[in-house]
Amino acid sequence: MQTVTYGKDYLEATLNETINEGKKIFIPYIMAGDGGLDSFIPTLQKLDEAGATAIEVGIPFSDPVADGPTIQEAGKRAQDHGVTLPHIIDILKEERIKIQAPIIFMTYINPIYKYGVDQFMLDAKVAGVDGLIIPDLPLEQTSLIEKAREQANIAQIQLVSLTSSKERMEKIAAASQGFLYAVTVNGITGARQSFDDSLSEHFQHLKSVSSVPVLAGFGVSTPDHVKQLTQYSDGVIVGSKIINLLHEQNDKELKELIKAKD
Template sequence: MSRIRQAFMSLKEKKEKAFVPYIMAGDGGLEVLGERIVFLEKCGATAIEIGIPFSDPVADGPTIQQAGIRALERGTSLRDILNAVGQIRPKVQIPLIIMTYMNPIIALGVDEFVNLANEAGIDGCIIPDLPIEEEEIIDPLLERVDIDLIRLVTLTSSLERLTAISERGRGFLYAVTVTGITGARSGFDEKLGHFLQQVKQLSSIPVLAGFGISSPEHVKEVSQYCDGVIVGSKIVDLFAKNDHQGIETLIQSSKTVTTK
């Protein structure tokens, strides 16, 4: 059984919601990547999304863009990140998920990326600029080594597209809570609850919501409609400020929301 499936089965038994923090690999140096992964697991993270820096991150807001720039200025490469993850993998039990655009994968080579990700113990891969119509370039290779391609669904997706993506989903579905880029926001679209409930009805795997979630209140508000949340910009910002207590508080807020 995959680590992702095990993680969600454990949450179901405990009637808890998932919390998946995002970190930018190389921001602060690759030497701190392992420390941050271990820290997030100790704080209670369900899994960790590891971002790959890229020069043209179309889905990322200013906080994550700046983190990516800082990482690239240090010369951080996809190969180096996967090597670093491989070194820390034996020390953590939770799923580790790569979030990257296609360009870094193509630059490295699709086969080489999949081989290195497999060797590093990666459990899932999120590629926001890869539409389902073009998944054949990489998904069969990922599936062969039991790495889940995590699909994204959005508020603007048609019912037909939501159904198609849900049917192909592995690991969990990533439901984007806003129209636009990542980043902290004060509130959410009034249609969000209905959207998440609709995706839940269509999907046979867990549904996590992400983009714009930045406070314990957001975590509680959004989690009631799905299986948990993914938090990116706020976690990146708190690490940049060295606010470890703030990170722990945010992660623990998900533990106060129980499943029915």
Template sequence: MMKTLTQVLKSKRAQAEPIIVPYIMAGDGGLETLGETISFLEKNGVSAIEIGVPFSDPVADGPVIQKAGLRALNAEVSLRKIIKTLQTITSNVPLVLMTYFNPVFQIGIEAFIDELKNTTVGGLIIPDLPYEHQALLTPYLEKADIALVPLISLTSSKERIEKIVNKAEGFIYAVTVNGTTGTRHTFDENVGPYLQQIKSQTDIPVLAGFGVSEVKHVEQFMQVCDGVIIGSKIVQLLHERKEAELAKFLTSIREVKVRA
């Protein structure tokens, strides 16, 4: 059975709309603001929301998100507390939880998935869980409406990409840089062909992430994939309480034309 996250994003694509997924750090500014932030982003037309879990050793995160994670950790935010908060929040767009594997292991994989069933989380990203070890989670996800979102890097071989996309759910997180998250102005010339290669092998929506921070980036990537994930810019604007600027930015990228 197709997971809800996949259905929602495919519907966006069918309507020729760019798929826009903002990333936020849960607990940056206090967990009591999480529901308000989700509601704000939902009202501004996003397709789904990626919710980051603060972690002491975030190997995939750049400086902006690292600082947000530290602020949340200093406020004693944890995966358990985030899940309890999410159980009290209703969202009309799918939520995608991004966490490293250690906090999940500490809770217990089965207990973790069971707790998520009582939330509107429809996707799960674990950047330090290799594709070869996904079987640690997949048995518990079979009866849950939660997609395990795969990441594909620029250095992935054609054979590895083929293996990953064949079992993909939700969307494919196509990492557009070799390194950590963070705003940037340009991308390697190989990114376009790389995204086209992934998209040619799957019907699952392909989203470009890492470094996406300007309207021109969205315009560039919407020629070769289905949408974008935007993290550092969103996190920074929320931290600086520049909601009006963020709303204007989200409006601009929603208006980007999708390649026919």
């Protein structure tokens, strides 16, 4: 059996291979432990087999700032099951080999500090974590974790908002690894009915200043959204809708949503 080396290089190689094949990237978001820790690995496997390019794994946290109602409820369900960051890392250390797709942790800075920055990065590397999204860690503060993260070779993915100045967009794009997470709406996560027509120009600018793929996230909830946004982005990230479909055990719609990228 070939040994896989996870981390930043694995994430970037997977995404670039997808783009070079003329395909679009689809990254579903799940809340680790929603439904209990026993469901975590089977859920990752289900999304992997359904065609996810990579998988974003939310870490349950008591005070989320970027999450909408659906993801907050999923986090509460996971916490009610007693799921913690160490539990998630421990199970991945044992079971990571069962999932081919790169795995990205979406967490806040507080759980990382509580864990211990150096120990977290070391354990995340052993667990096969390829990337990190930390919404409450501003670009100016990334040095707080940079050395340990670089030693672990884990990508730090940056979020860029619609309201950022062009100068700041360029700084964020230059700092982002793996991909650039382009927020498509002003506000928190959650399903939306439609997107602003000016997004095309916005993504054109982001792609012109980014050396990594530019993905659209926040509010993406239908196959039509996926088709619309992938016209001018390299792919999409879908959270709240994925969580709802998993909660409803609606595998048919789940597969249709992922296949809309093709």
